[in-house]
Amino acid sequence: MADRANNIFELREVSYCYPNDEWALKNINISITRGAKVALLGENGAGKSTLMLLLNGILKPTNGSIQFENELICHRRKALRKLHQKVGFLFPNSDDQLIAPTVYEEISFGLMNLYKDENLTRKKTEEIISHFDLKQIQHKSPHQLSSGQKKMVCLAAILAMEPEVIICDEPASHLDYKSEQLLFVHLDRLNKMGKTIIISTHNIDQAYEWTDETILLHQSQLKAHGKTTEVLSNSKLLKEVNIPSPTIISLLNELNIDIPTNNPPKTKKDLAQLIYLNR
Amino acid sequence: MFIEQIYNHNHRLHQQHLLARGAYILPAFILTLCSHSIAFNSLIVTIYILLIRYISNISGKHLVRLFSIPLTFISLGCITIAMHVTFPLKVQFIPANTELAILIFTKSFALIAVLFMALMIYTISEIAAVFRLIKVPSLFIELFVLMYRFNMKLLSNTKQLYLAQKCRLGYTSNKQAYRHIGLLFASVFQSAIKANKTTEIAMTARLGNHQYHFVSPHRTFCWKACTYPLFLASLLLMFYLILNF
Numbered sequence: 001m002a003d004r005a006n007n008i009f010e011l012r013e014v015s016y017c018y019p020n021d022e023w024a025l026k027n028i029n030i031s032i033t034r035g036a037k038v039a040l041l042g043e044n045g046a047g048k049s050t051l052m053l054l055l056n057g058i059l060k061p062t063n064g065s066i067q068f069e070n071e072l073i074c075h076r077r078k079a080l081r082k083l084h085q086k087v088g089f090l091f092p093n094s095d096d097q098l099i100a101p102t103v104y105e106e107i108s109f110g111l112m113n114l115y116k117d118e119n120l121t122r123k124k125t126e127e128i129i130s131h132f133d134l135k136q137i138q139h140k141s142p143h144q145l146s147s148g149q150k151k152m153v154c155l156a157a158i159l160a161m162e163p164e165v166i167i168c169d170e171p172a173s174h175l176d177y178k179s180e181q182l183l184f185v186h187l188d189r190l191n192k193m194g195k196t197i198i199i200s201t202h203n204i205d206q207a208y209e210w211t212d213e214t215i216l217l218h219q220s221q222l223k224a225h226g227k228t229t230e231v232l233s234n235s236k237l238l239k240e241v242n243i244p245s246p247t248i249i250s251l252l253n254e255l256n257i258d259i260p261t262n263n264p265p266k267t268k269k270d271l272a273q274l275i276y277l278n279r
Numbered sequence: 280m281f282i283e284q285i286y287n288h289n290h291r292l293h294q295q296h297l298l299a300r301g302a303y304i305l306p307a308f309i310l311t312l313c314s315h316s317i318a319f320n321s322l323i324v325t326i327y328i329l330l331i332r333y334i335s336n337i338s339g340k341h342l343v344r345l346f347s348i349p350l351t352f353i354s355l356g357c358i359t360i361a362m363h364v365t366f367p368l369k370v371q372f373i374p375a376n377t378e379l380a381i382l383i384f385t386k387s388f389a390l391i392a393v394l395f396m397a398l399m400i401y402t403i404s405e406i407a408a409v410f411r412l413i414k415v416p417s418l419f420i421e422l423f424v425l426m427y428r429f430n431m432k433l434l435s436n437t438k439q440l441y442l443a444q445k446c447r448l449g450y451t452s453n454k455q456a457y458r459h460i461g462l463l464f465a466s467v468f469q470s471a472i473k474a475n476k477t478t479e480i481a482m483t484a485r486l487g488n489h490q491y492h493f494v495s496p497h498r499t500f501c502w503k504a505c506t507y508p509l510f511l512a513s514l515l516l517m518f519y520l521i522l523n524f
Contacts, residue, residue, distance in 0.1 A: 101404055102402065
């Protein structure tokens with residue numbers, strides 16, 4: 001987080017005020033590491049969605065500055081086009097994102113806007129359709145699909161534009177367990193390809209197990225930013241912001257087992273090993 | 280409902296080339312426009328209702344409901360043409376006017392059947408592409424696509440909110456029902472407008488810039504696909520010539 005060249009986003013004193021004079025964010029200073037999996041946590045109304053929209057350039061900060069790849073985000077049309085291509089945004093409700101009459105056309109939408117070339121758009125659309133295994137449903141209306149399929153179509157439509165960063169606002173909302181797992185498998189694969197993934201979630205266990213960095217927002221202000229294991233094992237801090245501790249940490253606390261500061265358990269397997277060693 | 284089937288776009292012709300689908304529509308539309316025969320117009324109505332039934336699998340009940348809205352207005356207009364009211368109150372049907380009214384009624388009915396069929400077999404993006412081709416101003420195309428989205432939202436929101444109202448004992452009495460319908464409309468529009476705003480943001484995030492360019496999968500045109508529509512068109516042409524001259 002400290003290495004400037006390795007940061008994909010840098011926010012300096014960023015504040016955002018909505019037209020109704022309500023401050024959604026106040027003096028946020030954060031740097032997001034390239035290729036990291038980042039969790040944005042906080043209560044409802046803490047400013048998570050606003051921060052995501054600021055990172056995508058949809059909203060312009062009232063004060064402060066945001067740098068993307070060491071360049072200041074400029075809100076001119078041409079510069080924003082470039083930013084929107086590089087920073088994909090997955091909305092919590094898939095129905096808000098789906099606009100085309102068929103899945104094929106839905107995926108082609110961003111590509112056509114980007115390349116303005118029908119043949120290239122078709123080629124890329126077909127590639128992403130086969131990559132996401134959507135061939136069976138490519139001629140269907142997106143509104144006929146299940147929530148999981150809709151989410152996959154939305155993700156495919158964003159990934160078709162080959163973004164560097166994928167911002168997911170509550171990616172698991174409306175999804176059953178299986179669809180959620182599938183979505184995170186895809187996100188994991190993308191992260192391994194070097195993409196930065198930023199998710200906002202209320203699922204603290206998922207955030208703890210899946211992400212590397214955590215940004216904790218509380219009442220429009222930054223409460224903590226650091227390694228997920230460090231931030232989320234601080235029970236006192238989490239209590240202040242009305243967020244429960246991850247199950248793994250709670251369990252260790254209940255068992256009166258000291259959490260190793262250098263290498264806290266991240267998965268259930270790590271937890272089992274730690275309990276075994278402390279039995 | 281038919282509107283859902285239009286949005287779902289899962290009819291029997293959805294895999295066919297644009298031109299092959301067009302061959303079902305264009306000849307019938309032109310012939311109906313030129314026709315002066317009540318019998319020919321009635322034939323078009325019969326054929327296209329059967330075609331819509333076959334292509335979309337829509338139930339007869341839904342089809343009647345669908346046609347009832349435009350036909351109510353057309354019928355009122357045609358009755359006005361056919362009727363002659365004199366004072367003191369005396370209603371007469373003048374034969375010449377009645378004949379004209381029936382011709383207008385059948386022609387309108389036939390055109391509506393053909394247009395419904397067109398709506399059924401073309402997606403909104405294909406219609407927008409045709410608009411672009413004939414140089415319709417982009418503002419109208421944008422409005423057209425947005426209306427499509429808005430209707431979609433309106434439809435799903437109305438269903439959900441109506442159910443939510445019913446679950447909380449809404450519409451239990453006639454007196455309440457009016458109030459509840461008013462509330463339903465207010466909240467449906469509010470939520471649909473909000474959802475559309477989010478959709479616009481989502482489109483901007485995908486470089487939308489108020490342009491609605493979609494790309495359909497490439498479908499190669501083959502004459503074989505045109506066999507049925509061309510057979511239908513030639514049959515209609517034959518009947519047109521027999522019944523109009």
